[in-house]
Amino acid sequence: MFTLNHVSYSYKADSPVRAQALSDISLSIKKGECVGLIGHTGSGKSTLAQILSGLLTPTSGTVSFEDTPLFIKNKFNRALRGQIGLVFQYPEYQLFEETVLKDIAYGPMNLGATQSEAFHKARTAAQLLGLSEEVFDKSPLQLSGGQKRRVAIAGILAMEPQVLILDEPTAGLDPEGREELLKILKNLHKSTGNTTILISHSMDFVAGFTERIIVLNRGSLWMDGTPQEIFSDPEKLKVAGLAPPPVSELFSLFGFPVPPVFTAEEAVSALLPYMHQGGGSVCK
Numbered sequence: 001m002f003t004l005n006h007v008s009y010s011y012k013a014d015s016p017v018r019a020q021a022l023s024d025i026s027l028s029i030k031k032g033e034c035v036g037l038i039g040h041t042g043s044g045k046s047t048l049a050q051i052l053s054g055l056l057t058p059t060s061g062t063v064s065f066e067d068t069p070l071f072i073k074n075k076f077n078r079a080l081r082g083q084i085g086l087v088f089q090y091p092e093y094q095l096f097e098e099t100v101l102k103d104i105a106y107g108p109m110n111l112g113a114t115q116s117e118a119f120h121k122a123r124t125a126a127q128l129l130g131l132s133e134e135v136f137d138k139s140p141l142q143l144s145g146g147q148k149r150r151v152a153i154a155g156i157l158a159m160e161p162q163v164l165i166l167d168e169p170t171a172g173l174d175p176e177g178r179e180e181l182l183k184i185l186k187n188l189h190k191s192t193g194n195t196t197i198l199i200s201h202s203m204d205f206v207a208g209f210t211e212r213i214i215v216l217n218r219g220s221l222w223m224d225g226t227p228q229e230i231f232s233d234p235e236k237l238k239v240a241g242l243a244p245p246p247v248s249e250l251f252s253l254f255g256f257p258v259p260p261v262f263t264a265e266e267a268v269s270a271l272l273p274y275m276h277q278g279g280g281s282v283c284k
Helices: 045-052 100-110 115-128 145-157 175-192 203-209 227-231 234-239 246-254 264-274
Strands: 002-011 019-029 034-038 060-065 084-087 163-167 195-199 212-217 220-225
Touching: 002 045, 019 045, 019 060, 019 220, 034 045, 034 203, 045 084, 045 163, 045 195, 084 145, 100 115, 100 145, 115 145, 115 175, 145 163, 145 175, 175 195, 175 203, 195 203, 203 227, 203 246, 203 264, 212 227, 220 227, 220 234, 227 234, 246 264
Parallel strands: 034 195, 034 212, 084 163, 163 195
Antiparallel strands: 002 019, 002 060, 212 220
């Protein structure tokens, strides 16, 4: 899917205040993978996401998408238009149409779909995001924060991209909204088979959603592996300004005699055998 070879990026590259955001990044992301992209603030996560989506051109190095150059003569390859969808942080601030359905259909129409085709794609995307027909004719501004977030994601999904890049998709949502969106995104990845790249500061969210984690540290590739591999090395994470999910640290603090756990679901499964020992429950 994506192949990056020695990719670097500098902001204001030709000025005295040049700032190096990425340094010599080489990695591959396979089709259908669900990848977490994590790192401390300023590590280069969003810069890398914008390069993968074609919004920023690398200062040096190459990027290919399905063996096709992502950039030609330092410009995004327009032949790949619509193949990569990027959902910015707080995407609901970009909702602008009169109705929810029109807002979701805007992207497909911008890519050349007829109004009928665009509205069909919009309805399909809305259903995948758990939006009922009751909200289709409402103004997006009338919806709750969680619903607005789903409308914004549906607007990207309606363009039928092969890759969905989500930049802090749960930012600003309450715990219930975060949990609901996590379930929806899990089902979405399974049903579409799309490559999904998730940027998040929430280690719980990353651990519960992704199958591979890429860690950036000061613009460089620091770690790359499964959630188990990444979160089982807290000392290396600490150097990058990160820590394992809180549930993992809690289990370590109290010394529970169970395998490493990184999500609430894993914690429940690990503790179940101990909850009925001796004919009773430790939760009495």
